[in-house]
Amino acid sequence: MREYTNEDLKLFEEIKNGKTFDANSEMPEIYRKNLLNLLWMQADSEYAGGLGYMPWIAKAPNAHERVLVAQIVKDEMRHAHVIYKILDDLGEKTHDHMLAHEFDWRLPDDLANIGFSRAKKDKRVNIFYYQITHWEDFCLFNFLMDRAAGHVLEDTLNSSFIPWKNAIGTICKEEHMHLAHGDKTVKEMAKNPEKRAFLQDRLNIWWPRVMNTFGKSTGSGNDIYQKLGLKNRSNAEVRAAFVKEINDKCAEWGLKVPDYVESAQPTENAYH
Numbered sequence: 001m002r003e004y005t006n007e008d009l010k011l012f013e014e015i016k017n018g019k020t021f022d023a024n025s026e027m028p029e030i031y032r033k034n035l036l037n038l039l040w041m042q043a044d045s046e047y048a049g050g051l052g053y054m055p056w057i058a059k060a061p062n063a064h065e066r067v068l069v070a071q072i073v074k075d076e077m078r079h080a081h082v083i084y085k086i087l088d089d090l091g092e093k094t095h096d097h098m099l100a101h102e103f104d105w106r107l108p109d110d111l112a113n114i115g116f117s118r119a120k121k122d123k124r125v126n127i128f129y130y131q132i133t134h135w136e137d138f139c140l141f142n143f144l145m146d147r148a149a150g151h152v153l154e155d156t157l158n159s160s161f162i163p164w165k166n167a168i169g170t171i172c173k174e175e176h177m178h179l180a181h182g183d184k185t186v187k188e189m190a191k192n193p194e195k196r197a198f199l200q201d202r203l204n205i206w207w208p209r210v211m212n213t214f215g216k217s218t219g220s221g222n223d224i225y226q227k228l229g230l231k232n233r234s235n236a237e238v239r240a241a242f243v244k245e246i247n248d249k250c251a252e253w254g255l256k257v258p259d260y261v262e263s264a265q266p267t268e269n270a271y272h
């Protein structure tokens with residue numbers, strides 16, 4: 001881990017005392033680099049996520065669900081657009097970036113677990129590399145990943161970067177609608193004896209994938225992001241809040257949350 005310079009320490013102190021940045025503010029390199037990292041990760045995830053949901057407009061089980069899936073796809077596209085616009089305003093070339101990567105590419109193996117590794121060179125959170133093969137996956141994705149994203153984004157509500165802070169409120173509200181859709185559908189399937197066993201099978205596959213998105217607990221995690229006012233809590237804190245909600249709901253609905261062993265997660269995959 002790099003040593004912080006006196007200038008870095010002075011910046012952390014100023015941010016702690018309320019310093020904020022705008023798109024055309026002069027930005028220390030350490031701030032810009034970390035800000036861009038988080039924004040690219042969110043923008044690519046929103047975009048890849050929306051494309052991954054798209055086939056489910058047609059494959060949803062009924063007309064009502066088709067409308068809901070279409071709404072979710074539209075929300076993700078809007079989130080992507082808003083964040084790419086923030087990146088453009090920072091002088092990044094998002095149009096070229098979007099042409100350079102295949103955002104609808106997915107891992108061919110439906111049972112894959114790539115641990116903490118990446119599968120391609122775009123910046124999406126790695127759970128967006130997995131296929132959504134069944135309707136159960138779509139609902140679990142809302143239940144698990146939209147909830148995890150909601151927690152992560154909530155942490156941005158007080159961001160020191162003003163354009164992001166201004167954009168995140170409505171994005172969070174929409175993510176809450178997505179996770180509410182997950183809660184409703186997963187609960188219904190869990191209570192249905194004909195559906196529960198398969199739902200549990202798919203939960204077992206998705207659980208480590210979603211847990212991996214919080215990163216390794218041994219790394220420096222969100223430390224630098226917290227110091228720069230780009231996050232409020234550590235990865236471990238956000239993950240604990242998320243896991244508690246999932247445990248409570250699964251216990252109530254008769255689902256078993258699988259054990260998650262961080263050290264057993266793969267570190268490499270064949271798709272770089």
Ligand SMILES: [Fe+2]
Pocket residue numbers: 046075076079175
């Ligand atoms: Fe989103």
Ligand SMILES: [Fe+2]
Pocket residue numbers: 076146174175178
């Ligand atoms: Fe979402």
